[in-house]
Amino acid sequence: MSVQVRNLQGNEACALGAIAAGCRFYAGYPITPSSEIAERMAEALPKVGGAFVQMEDEIASIAAVLGAEVGGTKAMTATSGPGFSLKQEVLGFAAAAEIPCVVVNVMRGGPSTGMPTRPSQGDMMQARWGTHGDHPVIALAPASVSEVYTQTARAFNLSERFRIPAVVLYDEVIGHLQETVDLRESATLELAERKWARGSPATHLPYAETDDGVPVMSRPGDGHRDHMTGLTHGEDGFPTQNPEAVTRAMDRLLGKLERDRDAIDAVDMLACEDADIVVVACGIVARAARRAVRDLRAEGLAAGLFRPITLWPFPEQAFARAAEAAKIVLVAEMNAGQLRLEVERLCPPGARVVGLGRIDGTPIAPAEIRAKVQELTQDA
Amino acid sequence: MDTTEIRLCGIGGQGLILGARVLAKALVSEGRKVAQSQSYEPTSRGELSRADLLVGDEAPDYPLATALDLALILDQAAAGACDGLLKPSAMVLADSEKVPAPPQGAFTTYSYPFAAAAAELGTTRAANMAALGALVALSGICAPESLIGAIGAIGSRSHLARNTDAVHAGLRMVRDASPVPDPAKPRPGS
Numbered sequence: 057m058s059v060q061v062r063n064l065q066g067n068e069a070c071a072l073g074a075i076a077a078g079c080r081f082y083a084g085y086p087i088t089p090s091s092e093i094a095e096r097m098a099e100a101l102p103k104v105g106g107a108f109v110q111m112e113d114e115i116a117s118i119a120a121v122l123g124a125e126v127g128g129t130k131a132m133t134a135t136s137g138p139g140f141s142l143k144q145e146v147l148g149f150a151a152a153a154e155i156p157c158v159v160v161n162v163m164r165g166g167p168s169t170g171m172p173t174r175p176s177q178g179d180m181m182q183a184r185w186g187t188h189g190d191h192p193v194i195a196l197a198p199a200s201v202s203e204v205y206t207q208t209a210r211a212f213n214l215s216e217r218f219r220i221p222a223v224v225l226y227d228e229v230i231g232h233l234q235e236t237v238d239l240r241e242s243a244t245l246e247l248a249e250r251k252w253a254r255g256s257p258a259t260h261l262p263y264a265e266t267d268d269g270v271p272v273m274s275r276p277g278d279g280h281r282d283h284m285t286g287l288t289h290g291e292d293g294f295p296t297q298n299p300e301a302v303t304r305a306m307d308r309l310l311g312k313l314e315r316d317r318d319a320i321d322a323v324d325m326l327a328c329e330d331a332d333i334v335v336v337a338c339g340i341v342a343r344a345a346r347r348a349v350r351d352l353r354a355e356g357l358a359a360g361l362f363r364p365i366t367l368w369p370f371p372e373q374a375f376a377r378a379a380e381a382a383k384i385v386l387v388a389e390m391n392a393g394q395l396r397l398e399v400e401r402l403c404p405p406g407a408r409v410v411g412l413g414r415i416d417g418t419p420i421a422p423a424e425i426r427a428k429v430q431e432l433t434q435d436a
Numbered sequence: 437m438d439t440t441e442i443r444l445c446g447i448g449g450q451g452l453i454l455g456a457r458v459l460a461k462a463l464v465s466e467g468r469k470v471a472q473s474q475s476y477e478p479t480s481r482g483e484l485s486r487a488d489l490l491v492g493d494e495a496p497d498y499p500l501a502t503a504l505d506l507a508l509i510l511d512q513a514a515a516g517a518c519d520g521l522l523k524p525s526a527m528v529l530a531d532s533e534k535v536p537a538p539p540q541g542a543f544t545t546y547s548y549p550f551a552a553a554a555a556e557l558g559t560t561r562a563a564n565m566a567a568l569g570a571l572v573a574l575s576g577i578c579a580p581e582s583l584i585g586a587i588g589a590i591g592s593r594s595h596l597a598r599n600t601d602a603v604h605a606g607l608r609m610v611r612d613a614s615p616v617p618d619p620a621k622p623r624p625g626s
Contacts, residue, residue, distance in 0.1 A: 063460050063470055089476065173477035200495070233499055234457075234472040236464050340500075347497035422498050 060239040066204045066231045067134075067352035070224065071096035072429040073208035074132050077129045078247055079158070080106035081131035083120035085113050085139060088172040089228040093134040103200055114139035118146040122155045126284065128252075128275055130212055134160035137179055138169060140186065147188030147221050153284040154219035154271065154309070156250060156392035158211045161223060161227070162231040163339075165417045174417030175228035177339055177390040181397075183223045184368045190306065192313045194224040194320060194348040195339040195368035201235035205247070207365065216322060218312050219270050225367060225392060229340040229419055253280040261291040263305070269312050309321070313369050321374060322365035327353060331360030332436075333429050334407075336375075336399055338367060341420050346386055348425035359429055370398050370410050384432050388425050438492060440577060441501045444564075445486035445517040446510030447532075451564035455508075456487030459568055461586035462578045463491050471499035486517055491577065502573070506575055508567050509535050510550065529571055531563065546574065548613075553605040562595070569606025570578035580607055 064072070070093050074082075082097040098108040106129075111117040117133045124131035135143060140161045150157050159412040165171030166178045179186075183195040194214050198207040201393050204226060209266040211222035251272045253260055263271045274280035283293030290296040290305060300369040313320065324342075326349055328334055342363040362378040364371050379385050385395040385407050396411040412428050414420050442459070444452045453474045460470040474487035486500040507518045509530040515538060522528065524542035531550050532547035539545065548570050554562040565587065572583050580603070 061464065062455070063472065064466055101562060200499075228476075229473070229500070232473065232476055234460065234470075235470075235499065236460075236469040343498045350497060419500060421500075421502060423502070 063234045064200045064201050065234045066201045067092035068096050069201045069205040070208045073205035075100055077209035077212035078130045079132050081124035081129045083111050083117040084133045085111055085117050087136045087139045089164055089231050090134045114142040118143040122150055122156050125155050125157050132158040136162050136164045137166045149286045150221040151191035152286050156214055156215040156219055156340045157221050159223050160226050163227045171417045180394040181384050183225050192220045194220055194308055195225050197225050197367040199339050199342045202237040209245050216250045217248045227339045262293040264291045269308050269315050317429045320366055321371040323371045323374040323433045324363040324365055325378055326361040328360035328362055330358055331382055332358040333387045334360045334362050334382040335388055336362045336378050341388050344420050344422045345425050347422035351426055352429055354385040358435055372402050376404055379407055382407045385409045388420055390414050439496050440491045440505045442506040443504050443518055444508045445514035447513050448482050448485040450510050452485050453487045455564040455568055458590050459500055460489055460584045461590050462582040464496055465582050466578055469495045471496055472498055508571055509534040515539055521585055548609045554602050557598055557601050562598055565599045565602035565623035566606035569603035570610050573607045
């Protein structure tokens, strides 16, 4: 048997997926339950000509990642809730200055220090709105070890292509789960590379509008002038408060998320076509929901599963189709109802949204989801 | 989809997670798909520790244990670690010395002197490997050769011979023991 088929831990798969995507720099500060990512990167990066730095804290880590990215090296950092909070300021800088980067958040119980070793999905909204101001961000939510590998790689591709920070978001269970994976299945991975400035340095504008809304990046040393700032800036990269220029810049910045949603959106659906009840879930909870939906179907109940793989921006169109025939949408999540807010916003008028939350540091089991669906079916 | 659920439990330091990794490696070498999870927190140091394997021909929808077919208990502190999770058809293997009061229920419990056998080989630290040998012999979950091959691939080089001897000791415990209490009982997962 090929050595490509083996048991791999979710956090290890994250590191390997990053390397496969071309990541050659990692700066991080270890934190439970993400530390194996740093361990694995420290081991693997030197072997492929990359570099690993353990920084003094989480803020410095993401700042170093941005430095590497500006220099043209794909880079990543990984953390958990408290560290993700610290990284938010620099994440906002990455969004504003349009510097690609990948930030992994392995979710543990919160708020604050919370429960470091226990799983949670309490950072769903933080992944979208953790940093201040209107900003674009992409968040991917894998639900298996092999998907951690492919979605981490995809995070690099999306971040490079759109110059938007990409967050890989999964719970502690997925991070520490070990599953049998076949890495040959991922060998066909296509890598996206960012667009570099190639025109005349004399006329180069670092944030000029382009056909796809993504400005070309100036490679240091090539002679193209650049100015990167967190201040709102115009096409030349210099700060502006001119309302028209700001509107144009912000519309382009935010519009990057909308111009090619087909490339960004990704979902997994099971039996939604004729479902009376559609369960929405991510990560380990989606694994429980998948089992529950199969069991419910075997009992004759018309249940389905909608799993956003791209969590942010939320795949609205796919969800609208999945919930088209539903009478009830059940949002199962390991938090107090964060994803439910988004689902309520998007739910077709004919359907009722119900939440099933858990915030005690234990995963939601298939039997809980099954029982909730049975209860809701009886009430309906 | 048939999935066999296995829990190895005891106290931190008994090599339960290493045991799970070895067994998982053996199963994957036979083409099976495995999902492994384990306790992950400071209390696992010297207190309750467990590692679970879900084994099937396909990856399980839900990768965590919900109904155990096989359980290995190496310390009394873990005797309650499988409460409410054991199927009536489950087989429970307990250390006869370290687990004086194994769990009782509709399932079948077998007690073997894993720690004592390992002590005879020079260290009780190999009790996990003796227990894996017995577990494989009793359940037929994989071939003993696959288990021994996995020890070679994962375990410490310096302990390879002793760990292999411990597996053989565990295999013999089952083979030399009186007949299985209920020979008609189906194998876990079947």
